Amino acid sequence: MTLVSLPWAILVSTCLGTSMAQTVTQSQTEMSVQEAETTTLDCTYDTKDSNYYLFWYKQTPSGQMILIIRQGAYKQENATENRFSVNFQKAAKSLSLKISDSQLGDAAVYFCALMENTVRQATGRG
Numbered sequence: 754m755t756l757v758s759l760p761w762a763i764l765v766s767t768c769l770g771t772s773m774a775q776t777v778t779q780s781q782t783e784m785s786v787q788e789a790e791t792t793t794l795d796c797t798y799d800t801k802d803s804n805y806y807l808f809w810y811k812q813t814p815s816g817q818m819i820l821i822i823r824q825g826a827y828k829q830e831n832a833t834e835n836r837f838s839v840n841f842q843k844a845a846k847s848l849s850l851k852i853s854d855s856q857l858g859d860a861a862v863y864f865c866a867l868m869e870n871t872v873r874q875a876t877g878r879g
C-alpha cells in the first residue's frame with residue numbers, strides 16, 4: 754500500500770464582522786491522512802437562532818471554494834454526499850465532517866460555515 758501524507762490546513766476561526774452573535778470554531782489545524790483512510794474534521798458553532806444552515810466548504814489549492822455538504826438545523830438525519838457525511842449534534846452545536854476513502858485530491862483547506870436563517874449572514878473561516 755502506498756502511504757501518502759495529505760496535509761490539511763484548518764485554522765482556528767473567529768467571527769467575521771462586528772456585531773454578530775454567532776461563532777464558528779474549528780480546533781484542528783493540520784491533519785495527515787493516509788490514502789483510503791477515513792478522517793473526521795470537527796466544527797462547533799454557537800448561535801441564538803433555532804433555524805439555520807451549516808455548511809462545509811473545501812478550498813482547493815487553486816483557491817476555488819467548493820460546497821461539499823449542507824445541513825439544515827431541522828433535518829432529522831445527517832447529510833451525506835458521496836464520500837462525505839456529517840455528524841450533526843444540534844444540542845451540542847457540533848457538525849463534524851467525515852471523509853471516507855481519502856484521496857489525494859482531498860488535500861485542501863476546509864471551512865465550516867453557519868448561516869442564520871433570520872438575518873441571512875454567513876460566517877466561518879478555517
Ligand SMILES: *[C@@H]1O[C@H](CO)[C@@H](O)[C@H](O)[C@H]1NC(C)=O
Nearest residue numbers: 828829830831839840841842
Ligand atoms: C447523526 O449521526 C450520529 C451518529 O450516528 C447521531 O448520534 C446523530 O443523532 C445523527 N444526527 C442526526 C441529525 O440525525
